[in-house]
Amino acid sequence: MNNVSKVFSNGTLALKGMSLDVRGGEFISLLGPSGCGKSTALRIIAGLGAASSGSIDWPSSKINSHGLPEGDVGFVFQEPTLMPWETVFGNVHLPLKLRGVRKAEARDKVMENLTSVGLADFADAYPRELSGGMKMRVSIARALVTRPKLLLMDEPFAALDEITRQKLNDDVLTLWQQTGITVIFVTHSVYESAYLSSRIVVMRARPGQVFTDLEIAQPAVRDGAYRVSEFYRANCQKVSDALQSAIQSAES
Template identity: 80%
Template sequence: MRNVSKVFSNGTLALKDMSLDVVRGEFISLLGPSGCGKSTALRIIAGLGGASTGTIDWPSSKINSRGLPEGDVGFVFQEPTLMPWQTVLGNVYLPLRLAGISKSAARERIMDALASVGLEDFADAYPRELSGGMKMRVSIARALVTKPKLLLMDEPFAALDEITRQKLNDDVLRLWKQSGVTVIFVTHSVFESAYLSNRIVVMKARPGQVFADMPLENSGERDADFRTSEAYRAATEKVSRALHDAIHAGGGTH
């Protein structure tokens, strides 16, 4: 992102001169107060809304009509956004159907994506038969079925209970390590960001800008033991201080 600003039609300045470099294979969390433009930045990266000024530059020569690299971006929304009339398999098939791939040709990829989130036995179930956590797993499988290089996740676990949230955090980390996908993850949670990320970008209040860009030394295994470790405590303290400073910042970056 290069000097990206976003002004909505009602005159609200959501982002101002936001610049961010993303390195292949990173797990980046965007953290900041409500209304600071985290989700707006994510949607601009995804091509779901245009920037008012500034540019998004991609390391790819295959750019489609929306300015995105072909087949390289997956998106997980805050809600599962599943089609209630479709089975789990039908929901995960959607992006491949839109790409013109027949269901028979896509079936193996769909089942692989479902297996990656532990739902291969629920392919014929309908969303109404699933728990909240299972619905979000379907949404993640749908985003992964195209084998994207970049996975964008917009507070996907905010509405879930803590136990389900921690389990899905572990699942996302496992998928990230297995696939090599680059992840940009929007969250309000200091604890979630410190657990998941190897880099946290703290944004200041609207208009959104990068306030602090913080690499984390989370090279070890992140599991139940890590959640009670000194390294995790120190990381959450460091991130909490940065978020506090960002909320009270009058302007500028550091």
């Protein structure tokens, strides 16, 4: 993102001169107060909205008509956004279907992704038969089925209970480590960002822009023991202090 600003039709200035460099293989969290433009920034990166000024530059020569690298971006929304009339298999198959890949041809790839999120046994189930956490896993499998290089996640676990949220945090970390994918993850949670991220971008209140950029040292294994460790507590404190400074800077 190079000096990106966004003004909505009602005159609201959502982003002002936001710049962000992303390195391959990073897990970046965008953290900031509600309404600071985190989701707006993510949607502009995804091509789901246009910047009013500034640019998004991709290290790819294969740019499609939407200004995105061909096949290299997956998106997980705040809600699972599943098609209720389709099975779990059908929902995950959708991105491949839109590319003209028939169900029989896609079967192995779809089942591989369902296996990776622990839902291989639910391929024939319908969304109404799933829990909230299972629906979100389907959404993640659907975003990954095209093997994107960049996965964008817009507060995907905010509406889930704490136990389910922690389990899905662990699942996403495992997928990130196994695939080497680059992740940009929007969250309101200091604790979630400190647990997941290799880097946390703290944003100011609207109009959104980068306040500070924190590298987060993480152990090789992040698990239940890490969640109660002094190292994790110190990381949370560092991130919390940065967020409070960002809020106070906007107020002044």
